[in-house]
Amino acid sequence: xxxxxxxxxxxxxxxxxxxxxxxxxxxxxxxxxxxxxxxxxxxxxxxxxxxxxxxxxxxxxxxxxxxxxxxxxxxxxxxxxxxxxxxxxxxxxxxxxxxxxxxxxxxxxxxxxxxxxxxxxxxxxxxxxxxxxxxxxxxxxxxxxxxxxxxxxxxxxxxxxxxxxxxxxxxxxxxxxxxxxxxxxxxxxxxxxxxxxxxxxxxxxxxxxxxxxxxxxxxxxxxxxxxxxxxxxxxxxxxxxxxxxxxxxxxxxxxxxxxxxxxxxxxxxxxxxxxxx
Amino acid sequence: xxxxxxxxxxxxxxxxxxxxxxxxxxxxxxxxxxxxxxxxxxxxxxxxxxxxxxxxxxxxxxxxxxxxxxxxxxxxxxxxxxxxxxxxxxxxxxxxxxxxxxxxxxxxxxxxxxxxxxxxxxxxxxxxxxxxxxxxxxxxxxxxxxxxxxxxxxxxxxxxxxxxxxxxxxxxxxxxxxxxxxxxxxxxxxxxxxxxxxxxxxxxxxxxxxxxxxxxxxxxxxxxxxxxxxxxxxxxxxxxxxxxxxxxxxxxxxxxxxxxxxxxxxxxxx
Numbered sequence: 001x002x003x004x005x006x007x008x009x010x011x012x013x014x015x016x017x018x019x020x021x022x023x024x025x026x027x028x029x030x031x032x033x034x035x036x037x038x039x040x041x042x043x044x045x046x047x048x049x050x051x052x053x054x055x056x057x058x059x060x061x062x063x064x065x066x067x068x069x070x071x072x073x074x075x076x077x078x079x080x081x082x083x084x085x086x087x088x089x090x091x092x093x094x095x096x097x098x099x100x101x102x103x104x105x106x107x108x109x110x111x112x113x114x115x116x117x118x119x120x121x122x123x124x125x126x127x128x129x130x131x132x133x134x135x136x137x138x139x140x141x142x143x144x145x146x147x148x149x150x151x152x153x154x155x156x157x158x159x160x161x162x163x164x165x166x167x168x169x170x171x172x173x174x175x176x177x178x179x180x181x182x183x184x185x186x187x188x189x190x191x192x193x194x195x196x197x198x199x200x201x202x203x204x205x206x207x208x209x210x211x212x213x214x215x216x217x218x219x220x221x222x223x224x225x226x227x228x229x230x231x232x233x234x235x236x237x238x239x240x241x242x243x244x245x246x247x248x249x250x251x252x253x254x255x256x257x258x259x260x261x262x263x264x265x266x267x268x269x270x271x272x273x274x275x276x277x
Numbered sequence: 278x279x280x281x282x283x284x285x286x287x288x289x290x291x292x293x294x295x296x297x298x299x300x301x302x303x304x305x306x307x308x309x310x311x312x313x314x315x316x317x318x319x320x321x322x323x324x325x326x327x328x329x330x331x332x333x334x335x336x337x338x339x340x341x342x343x344x345x346x347x348x349x350x351x352x353x354x355x356x357x358x359x360x361x362x363x364x365x366x367x368x369x370x371x372x373x374x375x376x377x378x379x380x381x382x383x384x385x386x387x388x389x390x391x392x393x394x395x396x397x398x399x400x401x402x403x404x405x406x407x408x409x410x411x412x413x414x415x416x417x418x419x420x421x422x423x424x425x426x427x428x429x430x431x432x433x434x435x436x437x438x439x440x441x442x443x444x445x446x447x448x449x450x451x452x453x454x455x456x457x458x459x460x461x462x463x464x465x466x467x468x469x470x471x472x473x474x475x476x477x478x479x480x481x482x483x484x485x486x487x488x489x490x491x492x493x494x495x496x497x498x499x500x501x502x503x504x505x506x507x508x509x510x511x512x513x514x515x516x517x518x519x520x521x522x523x524x525x526x527x528x529x530x531x532x533x534x535x536x537x538x539x540x541x542x543x544x545x546x547x
Contacts, residue, residue, distance in 0.1 A: 106348065110330035114348055185366040188328040189439065190356030190383025195390035199379045203368035 057248025058255075067250055070238060075257055078234035081152040081227075082220035085159025089220075090213070092132070092164030097171035099125040103180035103201070104193040125168075132165025141227040155224050155232030163220060170212055178204040207276045211269050218265035225258070278304045278475060279325055279443060284334035286320055286499075294320040295331070296499035302475055307466060309486035310479040312496035313519055318479035319363075321496065322445045325477060326360050327351065339442055356383025359441030361465075361478075363448040365432030369421035373412070376420055376431050377403040380439030406438040407431075409464045411457075426452045433461050437468050444469065446478035450485065458482065462489045483515065 041047060062068075098104065100122055107118040140158035148154045175197070183200030191199070202209075228236015235254055242250035279302040286295040294317050302308055310318045323329040324336065327343040336343060341354050359380070367376050374397045382390050392398060400416065407413045410430040420428060429452045436444055444465060450458035462478075466489050469476045480486045486493055486507075493510050495502040495518045503514055 106352065109328055110344065112330065112344065112348065112351060113346075179366075179368065181366040182368050182371075184328075185360065185362060186379060186382055188326060188355060189358065189360060189380070190352045190354070191379070191390070192352070192382070192387050194387040195379075195382040195385065198391050198394045199371065199375060199382060200366075200368065203370040206370070 054248070057246070058252035060249060061253040061256055062247070062249035063253070067253070071235075071253060071257065074228075074233075074235045074238040075261075077152055078221060078224050078228070078236070079261070081155045081224040081232070081234055082159065082217060085156045085224065086163060086213075086217050086220050088156065088160030089163035089167055089216075092160060093129075093167035093171060096125050096129055096164075096168040097175070098193060098197065100129065100168065100172040101175045101197075101201075103176055103183050104187070104196055106187050106193065109184070109187060129165045129168040132161050133163075133169065134165075135162065137162040137223050138226055138230060141232050142230050145231045150231040150233070152224075152233040155227040155234070158227060158232070159220050159223060162223075163216060167213070167216060171209060174205050174208050174212065175201050207273050210272045210276055214265055214269040214272060218262055218269075221261050221265070222258070278302065278337075278339055279477070280335075280337040281321075281324070282335035282337075284324060284331045284336060286324060286329060287332045294499055295324065297334075298496075298499070298501055300494065300501065300504070302477060304475055305469065305473050306492060307469060307476045307490045308478075308492045308494060309490035310477065310494045310496055311481070311483065311486055311515075311518070312479075312502070316496040317499040318496055319447050320499075322360070322447050322477065322479060325443075326358050326445045327355055328360075352383065356439075357442045359436035359439045359444045361432050361436050361444070361446035361449040363429075363451055364425075365428045365435075367420045367428055367431060369419070371420050373407070373415050373418050373420060373423070373431055374400050374403045377406055377434050377438050380406075380435040380437075383439075402438060403434075406434040409437060409467075410434050410461060426454065426457060429453060430457065430461060433465065437464065440468070440472055440474075442472075442474050444474055444476045444478075446476065448479055448481065451481065458485060459488075465489075 102108065102122065105118055105122070107113065107115040137155075137158045140161055141154050144154035144157050148157075178201065180201070182204075183196040186196040186200045187193070224232065224234055225236040225239065228234045228238070229240045231237065235257065239251060239254045242254065279300075281298055281300045284295055284298045285293070287293050296317075298317070298321060300321075310321060312318055320329060324331050325338060327338060330344055339354060339357055341350075343351055343354055346354060375394055378393055378397060378399060385393070389398065397403065404413050404416050407416060410433055412427060412430055412434065415423065415427065415431075420431065423431065429449070433446075433449060436446075446465065449465065450461050453461060462485055465476060465478075468474060476490075478486075478490070480490075487510070490507060492505070493507050494504045495510075495514065497518055502518055503510070505514075
């Protein structure tokens with residue numbers, strides 16, 4: 001038989017994949033419409049002129065000593081807010097992730113006694129994580145600014161809650177996505193969940209967990225900038241002032257600091273991955 | 278000390294892995310389970326190790342009814358059962374020393390387990406267990422530096438370090454060369470004699486089963502076909518047990534090709 005006459009075997013997945021593709025396009029198209037996404041507006045002559053004027057004001061970045069000392073202080077405040085918020089988020093996330101991770105469940109072996117309550121506890125912890133991250137941190141920040149007054153404390157707490165929810169969810173998913181047999185074998189030999197986590201799951205997942213955590217810290221730096229706009233201090237508050245005074249040079253100097261902070265986070269992540277490899 | 282009474286296990290997909298299996302194993306006994314692939318050997322071991330709950334039937338492990346115990350007691354019972362897995366479930370990045378010390382996690386409090394992960398608290402104990410399998414020099418290597426056969430021996434060293442009252446071994450030497458396979462079984466048997474532990478192992482290598490075990494259980498299609506002292510197993514029984522199968526499973530060829538091939542007469546007629 002020649003290759004031409006040979007019938008290709010039908011891929012049983014082909015139909016499902018085609019359906020998924022058509023469905024995704026059908027959902028995406030109205031979404032773009034509702035979002036009023038119109039790329040042509042970007043290249044319209046008047047909007048190009050407005051944007052150009054705005055960007056031209058950015059040069060040169062402000063370098064006077066007074067502003068730089070303000071900038072340094074605000075940077076430190078932002079870093080402190082992000083780091084403290086992440087630390088609190090970590091403390092919230094780890095126990096919840098430990099509860100949510102199904103491969104660390106002892107009652108699922110068999111299945112044994114207490115499987116129902118354990119599943120309910122997992123669902124409850126998952127719900128807590130969802131509630132934590134359902135509101136954007138800036139909404140929590142607005143709330144806490146009313147409670148604590150203006151300043152970084154509100155930002156720290158807002159970050160702790162939203163990022164606690166995100167970290168907990170993703171930690172559990174990372175722990176689930178690797179090879180879970182080592183942990184299962186340990187649980188089957190009577191080990192507790194924390195020990196099974198340490199000897200069964202962490203060796204394989206540590207690298208990914210660390211790089212995700214550093215990436216989230218980087219996001220926390222950006223988020224604390226946004227929260228600055230609603231009065232939580234730091235670079236965001238400084239930028240808010242500069243932009244309100246239409247000071248492009250100061251604004252661009254702040255943007256340069258953002259870039260440096262992201263580069264820093266990237267460097268830390270690379271070093272951590274190397275250490276854990 | 279281990280008793281299965283009419284145990285049936287039906288998997289969620291409807292496959293009947295064990296079909297009315299009854300088995301009684303006395304303390305200190307050494308029992309080999311043989312049979313073609315898919316006969317239910319692994320399921321039998323997993324039921325005995327309390328990692329699978331039977332659909333029907335009665336189970337006694339180390340004089341306890343595992344599925345009637347409170348969670349804490351069940352954990353304590355599991356800590357006294359050691360399982361050698363066919364493919365040692367070891368994370369590639371774990372160090373050998375931790376992989377062996379993990380044998381006692383069932384008895385250690387969580388703080389001790391975590392502390393030992395950072396700095397091994399009993400590296401001498403781990404080294405002693407490894408030395409019995411000629412792996413003492415790999416103590417501080419990472420598991421991903423080791424070959425499949427070495428990993429399988431790490432799994433055995435973990436159980437030796439655990440010092441359980443019941444050792445269950447699922448194809449414990451399938452990845453080992455004949456000399457290492459013999460040595461590994463000798464150490465498992467020595468551990469049992471030393472500690473008064475019971476050993477139940479599934480094996481494809483019949484010569485090893487006949488050399489190291491008192492009692493041979495033949496399984497096929499989820500049932501026990503015969504259960505005899507090793508002297509009473511005949512060649513016909515073995516041929517019937519493996520009838521219609523390609524006699525040597527591929528992973529036996531390095532282990533003990535001669536015996537698994539077709540049972541050699543001089544082995545059978547003891």
